[in-house]
Amino acid sequence: MSKTKAVKIAVIGGSGLYKFDHLTPIREICPETPWGYPSSNIVIVEDSRGSQIAFLSRHGVGHQYSPSEVPSRANIAALKHIGVEVIIAFSAVGSLREEIKHQDFVLPDQIIDRTKGIRPFTFFEGGIVAHTTFADPFSPLLSEIVYSHRHCLGENITLHRNKTVVCIEGPAFSTRAESHLYRSWGCDVINMSALPEAKLAKEAEIAYQMICMSTDYDCWKQDEESVSVEVVISNLKQNADNAKKLLVEILPDLEKALEEGKFEEMKGIMKGSCITSKEVRNEVRSQEAIRKLEYILPGYFS
Ligand SMILES: CSC[C@H]1O[C@H](OP(=O)(O)O)[C@H](O)[C@@H]1O
Numbered sequence: 001m002s003k004t005k006a007v008k009i010a011v012i013g014g015s016g017l018y019k020f021d022h023l024t025p026i027r028e029i030c031p032e033t034p035w036g037y038p039s040s041n042i043v044i045v046e047d048s049r050g051s052q053i054a055f056l057s058r059h060g061v062g063h064q065y066s067p068s069e070v071p072s073r074a075n076i077a078a079l080k081h082i083g084v085e086v087i088i089a090f091s092a093v094g095s096l097r098e099e100i101k102h103q104d105f106v107l108p109d110q111i112i113d114r115t116k117g118i119r120p121f122t123f124f125e126g127g128i129v130a131h132t133t134f135a136d137p138f139s140p141l142l143s144e145i146v147y148s149h150r151h152c153l154g155e156n157i158t159l160h161r162n163k164t165v166v167c168i169e170g171p172a173f174s175t176r177a178e179s180h181l182y183r184s185w186g187c188d189v190i191n192m193s194a195l196p197e198a199k200l201a202k203e204a205e206i207a208y209q210m211i212c213m214s215t216d217y218d219c220w221k222q223d224e225e226s227v228s229v230e231v232v233i234s235n236l237k238q239n240a241d242n243a244k245k246l247l248v249e250i251l252p253d254l255e256k257a258l259e260e261g262k263f264e265e266m267k268g269i270m271k272g273s274c275i276t277s278k279e280v281r282n283e284v285r286s287q288e289a290i291r292k293l294e295y296i297l298p299g300y301f302s
């Protein structure tokens with residue numbers, strides 16, 4: 001059994017990717033955070049070189065949390081608390097573009113928010129106000145590292161980059177009018193989980209990149225069957241296998257980038273984002289908020 005060491009890389013698995021069972025499990029944890037419990041145990045797995053990653057299943061291992069119910073704050077807080085600095089998040093998506101075919105992979109660099117405000121979307125509330133910079137929701141460095149390994153996916157699968165994901169509330173899929181609207185807005189892929197996950201990762205100062213895997217053409221394409229769970233499921237197994245293959249390939253480069261301090265620029269970004277005055281921070285309400293924030297950003301606001 002390997003001795004305990006800080007695990008800096010995490011993978012969040014989405015629909016169809018509930019376990020990372022091709023790597024050796026080392027231990028499982030399920031920390032209670034100030035925002036509750038994560039959606040699954042965090043499983044620490046190890047590759048043949050001794051590299052460890054933390055794996056978390058977004059919807060639970062039995063897919064029991066709907067997109068609106070995923071405890072995203074607990075998920076991100078738990079990963080940050082154990083020392084995670086980098087998250088690769090997988091997601092099953094619909095394609096809004098002809099050239100993004102079933103089973104293709106997509107690295108979005110932008111998000112359009114079509115959630116309905118019913119998901120808790122920030123760690124900053126109840127007496128501590130902070131406004132994070134969110135112009136670039138994903139990590140360009142992570143995107144670059146992933147893209148450089150695109151050839152391991154084989155000739156039949158294209159890895160597209162610099163795309164826009166629209167995140168809807170769900171759980172119902174979109175109407176045809178909405179699907180056409182999102183295409184007219186320049187969106188390339190559609191899912192139900194980019195938000196608030198990406199925002200919360202930024203607030204927790206974690207470098208974050210979503211890797212989307214196409215399962216359907218939503219409902220805009222006339223010669224294709226409209227999206228349904230059956231259509232999505234028919235591509236999930238192959239997508240999950242490809243996701244695992246890609247992850248194993250990128251792991252050494254991720255570790256190298258971490259060792260070289262390439263993600264250090266994330267550290268401290270939230271200190272400057274807090275606008276609440278020093279005097280108010282001493283009030284009881286703010287002190288309670290600070291107590292919770294200590295779990296992810298210790299010493300920042302006290
Ligand atoms: C099962 S189809 C809709 C479902 O699939 C995607 O999940 P994830 O992003 O976690 O892979 C999508 O966002 C919806 O939650």
Ligand SMILES: Nc1ncnc2[nH]cnc12
Nearest residue numbers: 092093094190191218227
């Ligand atoms: N068409 C679609 N809309 C929203 N989320 C999805 N996940 C997979 N396909 C999807």
